[in-house]
Amino acid sequence: MSIELWLIYLLAAVGLSLTPGPNGLLSLTHGACFGFRPTIFTVLGAALGFFVLIAASLAGMGALLAASEQAFTVAKWLGAVYLVYLGVRIWRSPAPVIARDAAASGVRRMGPWRMFAQGFLVAVSNPKGLLFFAAFLPQFIVPGVPFAVQLLVFGGTFVVVEIVYELVLAGLADRIAPRLARYGRWFNRATGGTFIGVGAAMTTVNR
Secondary structure (H helix, E strand, O other): OOHHHHHHHHHHHHHHHHOOOHHHHHHHHHHHHHOHHHHHHHHHHHHHHHHHHHHHHHHOHHHHHHHOHHHHHHHHHHHHHHHHHHHHHHHHOOOHHHHHOHHHHOOOOOOHHHHHHHHHHHHHOOHHHHHHHHHHHHHOOOOOOOHHHHHHHHHHHHHHHHHHHHHHHHHHHHHHHHHHHOOHHHHHHHHHHHHHHHHHHHOOOOO
């Protein structure tokens, strides 16, 4: 792969990461609720999820979803149900500043592996993401290059870009968290409602 082709892919990956999505919103929410350092686990979970999506797209799973209406419908509803469930949990959770001070308030903090799992599941639960990569990656695939090499280049580049972007969001949310003392419940309702809305919207999309 030429450096010119990789630079074009890098710019496309940056543009894709900057597009608002559930994982960016989750990093923002966890950054406000639990702080920057714990949210690193959320970001790493999302990174692994995106890497899995890219691997599946390169392996042909995206083409399968595009060809099979039943497979796409099942994946779509599973993803939608999970996002709605996550939105309801966030809606009903305590204000972010209270959740962060778990020792003082008695609110149980979310463990690192659970945060990692949420980041991963949000990333892989959207079949539209798999279809997007299936349509996006072929433009950059170089014939004759081994699968492992292309996965390392394409997956590694996008994952690094996504990690940087989500860490920036988490850091910004961590800084503004103290200001949520008065409006923390409304923050949870806004972000939780957004997750519910995204999940509901997913049920209406077609391939």
